[in-house]
Amino acid sequence: MSVLVFIEHREGKFHKGAFELVSYASRIANDMGTSLVALSLGDVPSDELSKAGAYGAGKVLNVNDSRLSQLDNAAWTKVIEQAVQQESATVIVMASGFTGKAIAPRLSARLRAGMVAYATAVPSSYNPFTVRKKTFSGKAFSDVVINTPVRIITLAPNAFGVHEAPVTAEVKQFTPSVTDADFTTKVESSEKFSGKVLLTEADIVVSAGRGMKGPENWGPIEELASVLGAATACSRPVADEGWRPHTEHVGQTGKVIAPNVYFAFGISGAIQHVAGISSSKVIIAVNKDPEAPIFSVADYGIVGDVQKVLPQLIQSIKEVKAQ
Amino acid sequence: MNILVCLSNVPDTTTRIKLAADNSKVDLSGIQWVINPWDELALTRALEIKETTGTLVGKVSVAMVGKTEVEPTLRKALAIGADDAFRVDLDPADAFQVAAELAGLIKANPYEIILCGIESSDYNGSMVGGMLSELLGYTSISSVSSLSLQDGKVALTREIDGGKETISVSAPLVAIVQKGIAIDPRIPSMRGIMASRTKPLSVLASCGSPSLTSFGNFSLPVPKSACRMVDAENVPELVRLLHSEAKVI
Known part of the structure; x- marks a missing residue:
């Protein structure tokens, strides 16, 4: 045995x-x-x-x-x-x-x-x-x-x-x-997303939703992920709009993840999204709507404009990391 | 060639899960039932392939293991465009029983391409497609995000850890599909709904397959304590809390 x-x-x-x-x-x-x-x-x-x-x-x-x-x-x-x-x-x-x-x-x-x-x-x-x-x-x-x-x-x-x-x-x-x-499966070609932290294995995940307003605003999300050594993720509407690849979609019909830390920027927190992230140990939400359901599952929250909060957050985390 | 799409009947994704008083099962009252989201995308892709390849695909069928109450979901699949439907008359106990019943159906009614959604949004097993392929002795490709017919072969893209692969296989096969296989699920048209009423829906007796597992108690996640709010003008305070209180940064 x-x-x-x-x-x-x-x-x-x-x-x-x-x-x-x-x-x-x-x-x-x-x-x-x-x-x-x-x-x-x-x-x-x-x-x-x-x-x-x-x-x-x-x-x-x-x-x-x-x-x-x-x-x-x-x-x-x-x-x-x-x-x-x-x-x-x-x-x-x-x-x-x-x-x-x-x-x-x-x-x-x-x-x-x-x-x-x-x-x-x-x-x-x-x-x-x-x-x-x-x-x-x-x-x-x-x-x-x-x-x-x-x-x-x-x-x-x-x-x-x-x-x-x-x-x-x-x-x-x-x-x-x-x-x-x-052997019946012939692999013709393969593509590796090299250098990236795997979403399902990541300790920290930086995720963003429709509150980002458009794919051109993802720079600070990528930067924060890089400062934290985190994986990036997104909500379903963002993947469906083609702003981000489907591989980043977390939620009920996307990936179900359980990182130590989950940042949700501009994500309202629909029940299908929360289903995919609720096992995260610490959830931090930033959303302009104080009534957004994401705050009912978050541990820490800021009601505010993600575009204004993100640069300050990156700066502040860099300072803490430098200490 | 013919395509079979295996369907599962699941609570609408907006459903709030409640449990029966003794926690032995989920309280199904008031739930709206839908085609499992991945299965719906699989059906959409099957219909796209049939429509764009001339006479190559003879028919697209759908199959489900369930009692009469699942028939509205099968009729919806017919309304979306499936040509005919099978229902195996059994309330299944687990994924293996579903797979074994579907294998029995396919052995009696052979299909070249079988599509299964990668998981059902209720029990999240990701098991039926893989089990079915093994029971049939067919090639299986999992996590499929694109599928097309090319020169008598099936061309697929599958997701792997940290990448994706382009694959070519010969039918028969079971393709286990995920998001990306079709952009949006098809919605039934009024004409489709009318037509669905007269399309064939065959009811088959169970072939008596066993189950391997059983469900015991259910429980709900523990609700979280209140969210600690930080002022938008004081972002460094959030970082301080994450660093010295939560100790995650």
Whole structure:
């Protein structure tokens, strides 16, 4: 028996999201009195792989097969299935991001393993196996009971945090049995948004809405994000108007995020928007309308003109950072 | 080729969620039901493809797993422009049961392109499309933000962590679509609404698939304490609070 955690790297390095996942899976393995195995696909140096040990993974499996360098849902599912079988894993943990969404449900159907997506905590009970998740895009939580011997959990981003639990990780190569016929997805070209903080992983998010009046006014938003090392985001009308890309849209039909700090500039706070940000730890709202619903979920607020407040805020934060 | 769009029936996105007295379920009274927003975009894109590719696409069908109360939502999809509809007569317990019932439907009525929204706005599982593809043994592409037919292949764009990819695959496939797949969802025209009344809506018996999970208690997020207001003339005070009180900057 074991817990298997699937971790992703970017250009051969693990980031916070991967370590949060290992921390989460390590707590479950500990609760169940079993061992934790991490699985990583792709070209990752062995000293990087062994970093998973700092968060509780006693074994790290690496598959270095160039055919797996790009996401192929069916082929990746087959690889993970073989690792699950080799390690006799009864719990499989993945991130709830793009890869998790693509792979975890396929794996669930393949293994007939019940799945909970967007889990917000470790299981509240192991018998019956019960995991809390967000439902109605954060407007409610549900306790889901998994009734199968093998269980799959995808963790909502920033829901658990990174916790050190150092063990020595044994790094092992894993060679799954896949044939060329297993690969059906041909990637013609790819585009990376390099140098940017990933919205779903960001500690701080600077977001703006229609109160910005037009895309030409986004300079101070970008500047504040850069001063804070934050990701930028926007409300739905802004993405729909084409002022900002859809990838930045947070809310019920966009991305659901849970950063430490969420700045909302010129966002009224419609219920669909709030659903996507309500798990943020500290929310700061600036809006000219004192009745804007965003103030009912914010921790700190300023009623005022965003164009006037932003430059002062940037200046003041720079001064604090310089101290 | 034919396109099937899998639909989910969800509370309107402006719904305030209330729970039943014993917290065992969501209080569904007074809720307005709509087509899941992503599914509605998928249907819109399917119709755009059918209309712009001549005779290439024979028909666009829609399917849903649910009891008779979901039929108004299926009729709406027919009013938007779907050619016919299937309803699998079962109140599903979880995503796996939905996927398995849809797989049964597709095995009996094959489709080359199957579109699913990336998640439903009620249970937010992002599971049905992926599970369905595995049960059918089809290629699946997730987080799809554009889809078109090109030289007998399906060309797609998918979002990945920190980027996007252009992909080419052969049918049959399950495409799991997100925002961007269509600009705005189509709204039924008066003519569409009239036509929808006579379009075929087939009711199929459940194939008896199992569920793998069950829902226990529900709870609501804890309300926040009052917002601390700072004067617009005193922005540095906000920064001071964030630095020394909230300790986030």
